[in-house]
Amino acid sequence: MIPELAKFPKLEKILASAYDNCPYYLHNLAVSAYGYYYRKQNLNERVFSHLNELEKTQYYNRSDLEEYQNKKLRSLVKHAYENVPYYHRIFKANNLTPDDIRTKDDLVKLPYLTKDDIRHNFQDLIAKNYDIKELQLVHTSGTTGSPLKFYWDKNLMEMENAFIRRHWGWAGFGINDQRVTLRGNVIVPLSKKKKPFWRYNLPEKQVFFSSFHMNNETLPDYVEKIRKISPKAIQGYPSTIYTLARYMLDNDVVIPVDAVFTSSEPIYSVQRETIEKQFQCKIYDLYGLSERTLASGQCSHGNYHIYSEYGIVELTKDDKIIDNYDEIGEIVSTGLNNYGMPLIRYKTGDVTRLKEGECECGRSLPLMEAVETKLEDMIMTPEGNVLSSSVMTHPFKPLVNIERSQIIQESIDRIIIKIVKRPEYSEKDSELLLNEFRSRVGPNMGINLEFVDEISRTKAGKYRWIISKVTNDLEK
Secondary structure (H helix, E strand, O other): OOHHHHHOHHHHHHHHHHHHOOOHHHHHHHHHHHHHHHHHHHOOHHHHHHHHHHHHHOOOOHHHHHHHHHHHHHHHHHHHHHHOHHHHHHHHHOOOOHHHOOOHHHHHHOOOEOHHHHHHOOHHHOOOOOOHHHOEEEEEOOOOOOOEEEEEOHHHHHHHHHHHHHHHHOOOOOOOOOEEEEOOOOOOOOOOOOOOOEEEEHHHOEEEEOOOOOOOOOHHHHHHHHHHHOOOEEEEOHHHHHHHHHHHHHOOOOOOOOEEEEEOOOOOHHHHHHHHHHHOOEEEEEEEOOOOOOEEEEOOOOOEEEOOOOEEEEEEEOOEEOOOOOOOEEEEEEEOOOOOOOOOOEEEEEEEOEEOOOOOOOOOOOEEOOOOOOOOOOEEOOOOOEEOHHHHHHHHOOOOOEEEEEEEEEEOOEEEEEEEEOOOOOHHHHHHHHHHHHHHHOOOOEEEEEEOOOOOOOOOOOOOOEEEOOOOHHHO
């Protein structure tokens, strides 16, 4: 649960085991202790200073906002040239100096940065003037199931918190308001079969609900507890909140809240309609990347605003820049806040289109359509628990020796994980993957690893990370 412990895997394993064997009240104490630590580390004076600035910049006119963005870009480019070996080489190879990149329109002079570029040049992408001990190592698997690692610096993490707090503020949700969270946090041991399926983070006025115990037998307990808490907002993965909302719809249950905050997955119309109906509020969706190169959030009018202060967005098709609003293109983004490991012109693999005009909310931040990625299938365990695709990415995050993966649920108690190995892959990777997987799907699920040379795509040329051949009980 604590990112810093990733540097000490043995200690992390010991603490996780101790947590699993603790009684309920000690779980709450542990979660609240981390909440206090998190609040102290991530809600400091610098975060609120950033937040105050962001509250102003969102209302800059487009010209001033663009100049603000270009100023940040020039500073980042100068730093990358002087301190990041990879970019120093790239500039030299293309006969460029920092003075050649003055505005976002000049970025086309630089080549794209791909995921393979990051893998092959990982050490050279780290800034020489940063102590690596002060950086946070982060892993992601994304929807392709192919892990990637990179570093965040302290400023990026503080800026991230400021952006999130600003986004929540668009819904009128403040720092002292209470929320219920349904994300990938394993806060209730999988062996627990009876309530409570929630734990308290008192300093944050937050109640974590397990995403790993949701089924037709336990959901009445979820609904009863959330109704009793009466939170101002619900926060979580769209598919997980939808599981709860669909149960509420089937049982004529309504729990009014002020806002639902979704992120980490695409949200689809059927999910949105059901969630907004059962919670009687608007959804404020947030699109972003673990790579932290861009972010976009929905306001009360339902429009996705690109956070210009966060990163620069280019749309490309066939490696050419799209400059009209009708075409869909791949997002290429440049993060403006991570000096520890800058990512410039990063090919995200996500697609969208830009929107013309300005929003009625009065913010000048540019507009984009929702990111168009395929709705993933969900995993159902033998116990009837429904697990979202985002939850299932977690076991893959530290496994950088996997080129590509795919999860196929053949039956209620059998899963096949197809793996395209990298040369460095070993039995330790298999052991880690199986252990982490079992901690999420439970002991009654059979898991087979199948090593393949490639993973086929659909007839439409698309890649499905999860394929489920099992009917979801909650969708019957």
